[in-house]
Amino acid sequence: MGMRPAARMPKLTRRSRILIAVALAVVLLLLFGPRMVDAYVDWLWFGELGYRSVFTTKIVTRVIVFLVAGVVMGTIVFAALALS
Numbered sequence: 001m002g003m004r005p006a007a008r009m010p011k012l013t014r015r016s017r018i019l020i021a022v023a024l025a026v027v028l029l030l031l032f033g034p035r036m037v038d039a040y041v042d043w044l045w046f047g048e049l050g051y052r053s054v055f056t057t058k059i060v061t062r063v064i065v066f067l068v069a070g071v072v073m074g075t076i077v078f079a080a081l082a083l084s
Helices: 014-049 052-083
Strands: none
């Protein structure tokens, strides 16, 4: 038996591409929208109290801890892969 050519994916119509883009935008909005609104409200609240620097310190600390933890975990995974 001969090899069959690979099946081609059907081309998407303009309407289906638009629907996929809209669906993706809705999903992203549902995933990230509440978190962004919450961060904005916190920023406004800390600013109203005169403690916006506390909010920025909190955000910067979270980012630094995330990056350090990522580097540590990346190092551990790299070492484990190098040893195996």
